[in-house]
Amino acid sequence: MEKETLVEESTTSDFTKIYIAIIVVLVTLVLFLIYRSRTVSRRSVLLTGLCNSGKTVLFARLVHGQLVKTFTSMKENAGEYIINGSSLKIIDIPGHERVRDKFFDQYKPEAKAIVYVVDSTLIQDEIRDIAEYLYNILSCPDIANNKINVLILCNKQDIPASKNCSTVKTMLERELTTLQITKSSQLEFVDPKIKKSSLLVDGDNFQFSLMSSIKVDFVDCNATTTEDGSPNLEGLEKWLSKIV
Numbered sequence: 001m002e003k004e005t006l007v008e009e010s011t012t013s014d015f016t017k018i019y020i021a022i023i024v025v026l027v028t029l030v031l032f033l034i035y036r037s038r039t040v041s042r043r044s045v046l047l048t049g050l051c052n053s054g055k056t057v058l059f060a061r062l063v064h065g066q067l068v069k070t071f072t073s074m075k076e077n078a079g080e081y082i083i084n085g086s087s088l089k090i091i092d093i094p095g096h097e098r099v100r101d102k103f104f105d106q107y108k109p110e111a112k113a114i115v116y117v118v119d120s121t122l123i124q125d126e127i128r129d130i131a132e133y134l135y136n137i138l139s140c141p142d143i144a145n146n147k148i149n150v151l152i153l154c155n156k157q158d159i160p161a162s163k164n165c166s167t168v169k170t171m172l173e174r175e176l177t178t179l180q181i182t183k184s185s186q187l188e189f190v191d192p193k194i195k196k197s198s199l200l201v202d203g204d205n206f207q208f209s210l211m212s213s214i215k216v217d218f219v220d221c222n223a224t225t226t227e228d229g230s231p232n233l234e235g236l237e238k239w240l241s242k243i244v
């Protein structure tokens with residue numbers, strides 16, 4: 001009789017162990033599925049920059065391998081770019097001030113990298129706007145926290161008045177130095193504790209190399225719009241092949 005009770009007890013405890021194991025596996029599976037559904041896979045390259053910098057021409061060159069006639073976009077363009085046997089999704093974000101933040105916010109969760117296109121012929125006249133939009137991108141927590149790489153693409157190098165990428169870099173560093181001082185003092189006025197969050201780098205002098213979580217590269221480019229002119233996308237394509 002005693003033996004029977006012992007056998008019964010051990011069978012019951014075996015069943016309990018199996019039940020617990022099944023529950024643990026099910027809970028883990030459910031948690032994993034919830035985690036998977038919340039993590040968006042990052043495989044998009046966002047083409048950003050002011051109006052007329054050349055994003056749509058570049059998009060058409062990369063995605064369709066051809067030259068297109070463009071006009072100011074108010075909607076995004078999206079397409080696949082194949083490189084080294086893999087594919088990246090290229091998203092051309094319109095540069096118009098009224099819509100660019102909306103589209104940037106919509107696509108930043110899937111960004112693997114950001115290409116910031118600059119019209120190198122207008123850098124002197126547009127430096128404030130160019131630096132301000134770039135500041136907004138670089139100070140975006142989603143971009144810094146996910147260590148998203150950024151390429152500053154100095155476009156329209158076929159035009160003699162254009163500045164090359166090392167001049168563009170120097171001009172942007174100077175402007176971003178001013179910008180982060182202005183932004184941080186404005187914020188300090190509102191709340192001294194949030195001053196630090198507005199700085200792109202520690203210290204007053206901004207340099208791209210001092211940014212701790214975002215790597216910023218520079219390359220020259222021309223997406224050339226004439227039928228007979230050959231484009232130069234070599235630097236851009238090399239960079240894309242590294243991040244794919």
Ligand SMILES: Nc1nc2c(ncn2[C@@H]2O[C@H](COP(=O)(O)OP(=O)(O)OP(=O)(O)O)[C@@H](O)[C@H]2O)c(=O)[nH]1
Pocket residue numbers: 049050051052053054055056057058070071072073074093094095096155156157158159221222223224225
């Ligand atoms: N010469 C020259 N012109 C270019 C180059 N890339 C673009 N363009 C011209 O610049 C103008 C603007 O090009 P888009 O590609 O429409 O500019 P975008 O950045 O998409 O502009 P939005 O749609 O307003 O954001 C067009 O007239 C293009 O033909 C280039 O490398 N060289």
